[in-house]
Amino acid sequence: MDILELSCKSEYALLALLELAQHYSDGQVLQIKEIAAHQSIPDRYLEQLLATLRRQGLVRSQRGAKGGYSLARAPWQISLWDVIQAIEGEDLTRSRDLPSADLTPEREVLLKAWQDAQTAAVAILQKTTLQDLCDRQAQQQQARLMYYI
Amino acid sequence: MDILELSCKSEYALLALLELAQHYSDGQVLQIKEIAAHQSIPDRYLEQLLATLRRQGLVRSQRGAKGGYSLARAPWQISLWDVIQAIEGEDLTRSRDLPSADLTPEREVLLKAWQDAQTAAVAILQKTTLQDLCDRQAQQQQARLMYYI
DNA sequence: ATGATACTCCGGTTTTTCACTGGGGTTTAG
DNA sequence: CTAAACCCCAGTGAAAAACCGGAGTATCAT
Structure with missing residues (x-):
């Protein structure tokens, strides 16, 4: 049950x-097709996502052949x-639609509780980095190897 | 930005x-229309929600006139x-569609991190009760009153 | 130079989900 | 017995999500 x-x-x-993080030390670029194939992602869709990640300054792109x-x-x-x-926030420039007229006290207190929960989740996501995920994955593969011996 | x-x-x-919580001590029932009107909720929609809440054992219903x-x-x-x-989980009986073939180690470690974040949020939601919300609301109305003096 | 490669931009289509509505029942107070 | 209220189930319209296509542009290898 996901909320x-x-x-x-x-x-x-x-x-x-x-x-990309796994190949960061290589100092080499990865192509859309490679990533898409490896992760089973529709490549034309991934293209859009990488474009927004570039606009948001998370990745660099190199155009042309061998790009x-x-x-x-x-x-x-x-x-x-x-x-x-x-990813989620790019075109989310629309300001909160709060007519404030129908933000009853009930809704207000409810929304507050909701934001508390959200804050807790965001805290976890903020403190977890791509590096952490790489490490955990390596660790898990290590564990699997041990299992086979 | 809500996630x-x-x-x-x-x-x-x-x-x-x-x-309903606010009228719990009254020992009296509230009708769909009342609640819907008071909270600006489409009544025929609220009806469904209350039905599932009843099936899940959170509310009791009294049928017939004056119900x-x-x-x-x-x-x-x-x-x-x-x-x-x-509410969200009722028809969520569909088991996780996990072909497990395409649950790569990457997805696995990612999903794990995601669940950590979710767990943090759920912890907040679990420890917050309807009573808490009622109390906070009463407290807030109190604060508003003080303001007008 | 030039052709092949791979990113870039912009738009369209399809699928799915969401919020909501309607119709015909059943129970119960008065 | 009748009116008020809950009950069940099915459909619909709009909006978002996921995905696809085409024409353009930069870059490398030769």
Whole structure:
């Protein structure tokens, strides 16, 4: 039962960035097709996501042949929350539609409680970086290896 | 920027229960129309929500003329999370569509982080009860009164 | 130079979800 | 017995989400 809904968009973006993070030390770019194929993401869709990630300053792109994408910052300097914000928040320039007339005291107190819960979740997402995810994955693969011995 | 999205359904249900909570001591039932009018909720829609809340054991209903709804438990025994689960989770009987084939290690570690964030949010929602919300609202109205003196 | 490659921009389509509505029942007070 | 209220189930319209396509532009290899 999820109440925190990980949208397709965000999941794809995070997976792509995770893959870029894994090759960060290589100093080499990855192409859309590679990432898409490796993570089973529709490539033309991923293209859009990487474009917004670029506009938001999370990745760098290199055009032309032998082009591709790379992280704009180090993996430990990019939190999951950074990514979510970049993806979900871009065209979310529409200000809160609060007619304030129908924001009854009931709604107000309810909304407050809701935001408390949200804040707690965001705190976790802010403190977790792409590096953390890479580490955990490596650790898990290690565990799997041990299992086979 | 919300990532924790409070759906209309849940908001309506919580508002309705909050209103029922406010009249809990009266030992009297409230009718759909009353609640709907008071909270600006489409009544035929609220009807469905109250029906599922009844099936989930959160409210009692009394049929026939002079009928209506009342809380099945005391307001301090109903957490916000209880309500969310009842509303969002009812027809969510569909088991996780996990072909497990395309649950790559990347997705796995990502999902884990996501659930950590979700757990943090749920903890807040679990420890907050309808009673808490009633209290806060009363407190806030008190504050408003002081302001006018 | 030039062709192939791969990103870029912009728009369209399809699928799914959401909020809401309607119609015909059943129960119960008076 | 009748009117008021809950009950069940099914449909609909709009909006968002996910995805696809085409024409353009930069860049590298040769």
